[in-house]
Each structure stands twice: as structure tokens, then as C-alpha cells.
Amino acid sequence: MSYGDAMNARAKSGERRAEIVRAALEVIAERGYRGASLAAVAERVGLTQQGLLHYFPTKDALLVAVLEERDQWDAVPDSRWRVDLLASLVEYNAMRPAIIQTFSALLGESVTEGHPARDYFTERYVRVRASMAGVLRAEYGDRLPNGLTPERTAPLLVAVMDGLQYQWLLDPESVDMPGAFRDFLALLGEA
Amino acid sequence: MSYGDAMNARAKSGERRAEIVRAALEVIAERGYRGASLAAVAERVGLTQQGLLHYFPTKDALLVAVLEERDQWDAVPDSRWRVDLLASLVEYNAMRPAIIQTFSALLGESVTEGHPARDYFTERYVRVRASMAGVLRAEYGDRLPNGLTPERTAPLLVAVMDGLQYQWLLDPESVDMPGAFRDFLALLGEA
DNA sequence: TCGATTACCTGTAGAGCGGTAGGTTTCGTA
DNA sequence: TACGAAACCTACCGCTCTACAGGTAATCGA
Numbered sequence: 001m002s003y004g005d006a007m008n009a010r011a012k013s014g015e016r017r018a019e020i021v022r023a024a025l026e027v028i029a030e031r032g033y034r035g036a037s038l039a040a041v042a043e044r045v046g047l048t049q050q051g052l053l054h055y056f057p058t059k060d061a062l063l064v065a066v067l068e069e070r071d072q073w074d075a076v077p078d079s080r081w082r083v084d085l086l087a088s089l090v091e092y093n094a095m096r097p098a099i100i101q102t103f104s105a106l107l108g109e110s111v112t113e114g115h116p117a118r119d120y121f122t123e124r125y126v127r128v129r130a131s132m133a134g135v136l137r138a139e140y141g142d143r144l145p146n147g148l149t150p151e152r153t154a155p156l157l158v159a160v161m162d163g164l165q166y167q168w169l170l171d172p173e174s175v176d177m178p179g180a181f182r183d184f185l186a187l188l189g190e191a
Numbered sequence: 192m193s194y195g196d197a198m199n200a201r202a203k204s205g206e207r208r209a210e211i212v213r214a215a216l217e218v219i220a221e222r223g224y225r226g227a228s229l230a231a232v233a234e235r236v237g238l239t240q241q242g243l244l245h246y247f248p249t250k251d252a253l254l255v256a257v258l259e260e261r262d263q264w265d266a267v268p269d270s271r272w273r274v275d276l277l278a279s280l281v282e283y284n285a286m287r288p289a290i291i292q293t294f295s296a297l298l299g300e301s302v303t304e305g306h307p308a309r310d311y312f313t314e315r316y317v318r319v320r321a322s323m324a325g326v327l328r329a330e331y332g333d334r335l336p337n338g339l340t341p342e343r344t345a346p347l348l349v350a351v352m353d354g355l356q357y358q359w360l361l362d363p364e365s366v367d368m369p370g371a372f373r374d375f376l377a378l379l380g381e382a
Numbered sequence: 383t384c385g386a387t388t389a390c391c392t393g394t395a396g397a398g399c400g401g402t403a404g405g406t407t408t409c410g411t412a
Numbered sequence: 413t414a415c416g417a418a419a420c421c422t423a424c425c426g427c428t429c430t431a432c433a434g435g436t437a438a439t440c441g442a
Contacts, residue, residue: 013418030304034225037399049400051420059400101302108299111292111360113221122361129358129365145336146377155358155371156351156378163350167320169302170313174320180346186337187347187378204388228429240430242390250430 017055019045021065029102033063033109033117060116067120070103078131083139083185090161091178097169104165129154136188144188153188160184208246210236212256220293224254224300224308251307258311261294269322274330274376281352282369288360295356320345327379335379344379351375 023044027036038059042052056062076085093100110117136150136157144153160181168177214235218227229250233243247253267276284291301308320342327341327348335344351372359368 016419032223032225032300032303034223035303038401039399048421050402050422053401054419054421057401104302105299107357108296108302109223111299111357112223112226112296118361121357125358125361126365146374146380148374148378152371152374155355155366156375159354159358159371160347160350161354162357163352163354164346166298166302166312166353167316167346167350170309170316174317175346180343180350183337183339183343184347187339189337207389229431230429239391241392241432244431245389245391248431 013055016045017065020047020052020055020062021069024062024066025069025102026098028066028105029098032105033115038062063116066102067117071124078134081131081135083135086135086157087178087182087185090164090181093165094168094177097172100165101169104162104169107162125158128158132157140188157184157188204246207236208256211238211243211246211253212260215253215257216260216293217289219257219296220289223296224306229253254307257293258297258308262315269325272322272326274326277326277348278369278373278376281355281372284356285359285368288363291356292360295353295360298353316349319349323348331379348375348379 020041024036024041027041027044030036031040037049038052039049041062042049045052052062056065074089106117107121109115110121112118132154133150136144136153140150142149144150164175164177164180168175211232215227215232217235218232221227222231228240229243230240232253233240236243243253247256265280297308298312300306301312303309323345324341327335327344331341333340335341355366355368355371359366
């Protein structure tokens with residue numbers, strides 16, 4: 001038996017790790033983090049569970065890699081965001097249910113005690129709210145309807161995005177996520 | 192050894208079941224449903240895991256009981272809801288983090304495949320959206336800002352409530368959940 | 383007072399989990 | 413071509429989980 005015959009030169013370490021992270025994304029989407037087993041992830045990339053542990057020494061280390069990938073995924077510089085780009089982002093998300101399912105499941109789990117993603121989401125929300133406040137200010141100035149400030153509106157914007165995702169994941173036929181999000185933006189557009 | 196000496200006549204079956212459901216609520220809040228073990232719930236009410244199974248023959252049966260309790264908890268007849276009562280509800284929720292943590296964790300898990308609470312949440316959202324549309328119509332009539340209808344606004348209202356809960360659970364210091372919710376309602380109040 | 387039902391218990395099966403130990407093959411490099 | 417590191421494997425440990433089987437003590441209605 002020989003391992004490297006057919007796959008020889010390709011499959012450098014980095015590639016393999018990326019494959020694994022991608023598989024982990026999928027498995028977490030299907031079963032959540034607690035429900036995801038290393039063996040299930042490993043099988044999806046043609047490894048044994050112990051083979052996977054060669055790349056990520058613990059389950060938590062794998063989760064960290066998953067979260068890091070996400071960070072770099074939506075790392076658009078603040079200054080480049082605009083409200084209509086947000087609408088496009090939601091539209092784009094609506095075409096990639098697997099990924100948003102992964103992070104919706106993780107977010108839900110993360111509110112439980114000692115969850116390894118808890119700090120990540122907490123800090124992420126702080127950043128995202130600040131970022132969204134900036135976007136709102138750039139678009140509408142300091143004055144939003146009803147005397148709201150961008151800082152007070154940002155949590156609402158984020159809440160709408162997250163909340164719609166759950167409704168949409170559970171029942172995509174009944175919920176027009178991008179449409180609803182545009183409705184919300186329109187609400188902010190009224191001076 | 193005798194079991195019924197000290198606790199004799201009290202602790203009828205129904206009471207015991209209610210105790211167990213309450214304990215399950217707590218454990219699910221702390222660890223999620225998948226992470227919650229029957230043994231942990233049992234211990235909290237002074238039973239063995241097998242003793243608990245006498246009342247609920249499977250783990251799923253216990254979850255069903257938890258969800259049923261919730262249903263009857265917020266079973267206010269549609270006609271009696273009003274928008275200012277919603278604001279009060281959110282304020283009330285902000286004083287009971289354990290319960291909203293339970294259902295936020297369950298909602299997150301429920302988007303995963305084959306989760307036993309998935310149907311429950313899907314159907315619940317259908318009902319709640321319809322109910323909220325009714326509330327909005329009663330309060331604002333058919334015309335909301337920007338030509339929105341109550342039916343199109345209801346998903347947003349629900350999304351804001353859910354989404355704010357996650358932000359608040361993760362970082363209660365930074366997020367004024369009731370205040371933010373009132374801000375959102377004010378947005379709808381503009382004609 | 384008896385007999386069924388209820389309310390638990392102990393014991394255990396059976397599966398899955400993350401992780402360790404320690405091997406062997408392959409590959410890159412000198 | 414020799415050697416160390418990388419890439420995987422098998423074997424296994426200890427734990428936890430749900431659930432079943434079958435027991436015993438208390439309770440309650442006839």
C-alpha cells in the first residue's frame with residue numbers, strides 16, 4: 001500500500017488544509033459544531049479522523065480556522081461599503097445557503113456557556129456594528145428618520161440581517177430575504 | 192432505603208414533569224439541545240437519568256414538552272396584542288435571559304438537518320408573522336411608511352426581535368435591547 | 383388487605399466521541 | 413543516496429451519551 005502514488009506532487013499542505021476547512025463548513029452547516037464529528041469531516045476529504053488531526057490538532061483548532069476563513073471572506077474595507085452593496089450582499093447570500101447556514105448555526109450555539117465561538121461572535125458584532133454605523137453615516141448623514149443616530153440604528157440593521165436569515169433558512173419559500181431587507185433600507189431612506 | 196418517605200404525598204406526576212421541563216430549559220440554555228444530556232437534567236431535579244426516562248421516554252419527548260410549554264407561555268390571543276405590548280414583552284424578556292437563551296440556542300440549532308425542533312420553529316414563524324401582521328394592521332392601518340404593507344413588515348419586526356436577542360445575549364452591556372426595539376417601532380410610526 | 387400502578391432504582395448494552403501513541407510510507411533536499 | 417520531515421495510517425484509551433431490561437419500594441383504589 002502506498003499513499004502518494006496517484007496524488008503525488010499536488011495536494012500541498014495548504015491546499016489540503018483549505019479542503020478540510022471547506023468540508024468542515026459543510027458538516028457544521030448540517031449538524032452544528034457540537035454535532036459535527038471530526039470523523040465526518042475527515043471522511044469528506046478522504047482521510048481518517050486521525051489523519052485530519054495531523055492538520056488540526058484539536059477540534060477547536062479546526063473551528064478557529066473556519067472562523068478565520070470567514071473573517072477574510074467578508075473583509076471589505078469599511079470605506080468601500082455602501083448601503084446598496086449591503087443589499088447586494090444579502091442577495092448574494094441568498095444564493096449560498098450552505099455558508100449562511102453554517103454561521104447561523106454557529107451563532108445560535110455560541111450563546112451557550114463556554115462555547116469556543118462565543119468570543120469570536122461577541123467581538124465580531126462590536127466591529128460590525130461600528131462598521132455599519134459608518135456606512136449609515138456616509139449614506140444618510142447624522143440624521144435618520146425619527147431623530148435616530150447611525151449608532152443607534154446599526155444594531156437594528158444587523159439584527160434585521162441576522163433575523164431574516166433564520167426565517168429564510170427555515171422556510172425559503174415564504175420569506176423573500178433580499179426583498180425584506182430592501183424594505184428595511186427603504187424605511188431608513190425616509191427623511 | 193425508601194424513596195417516598197420525606198417527599199410523601201406531594202410531588203404528583205404533573206408537578207414532577209413540570210420540574211423536569213424547567214430543569215431542561217436551564218440545561219438547554221447552558222449547553223444547547225445537542226449538548227444537553229439527560230443525566231444533567233436529571234441531576235438538577237434529584238433523579239437518575241433512568242428515573243427521568245420514566246417521565247419522558249426519549250430525549251426528543253422532553254424537547255417536545257419544552258416547546259409546548261413555550262407555546263402556552265406566549266399564547267396571548269391575537270386580538271389582545273398591541274404594539275406597545277410588544278415593547279413591554281421585549282422589556283420583560285430582557286429580565287429573563289435564561290429563557291430567551293434557551294430558545295435562541297434552539298433556534299440556531301434548528302436550522303441544521305433533521306433537527307427535532309425544526310418543524311416547530313418553521314410553523315411557529317408562519318403563525319407569528321401572520322399574528323404580527325395583524326398587530327401592525329390594527330395599529331397603523333394598511334399603510335406603513337414607504338408604502339409597506341403589514342404583511343411585508345411583519346418579517347422585519349420578527350427579525351429585529353430575534354436578531355437583537357443574539358446581540359444582547361452575547362454582549363448585554365453594549366446592546367440596549369428594549370431601547371433598540373422601541374427605535375424600530377418608532378421607525379414604523381412615521382407616516 | 384390485596385393487587386395493580388406509579389415512581390423510581392441498578393445494571394448494562396452499544397455506539398460515538400476527541401485525542402494519544404506509535405508506526406510506515408513518501409517526498410524534498412543536501 | 414542518505415536523512416529528516418511531512419503525510420498519513422492502525423490501534424486503542426477513556427469517556428459520555430441514549431436507551432433498554434428488569435428489579436423493588438411506596439401508593440392508591442376496590
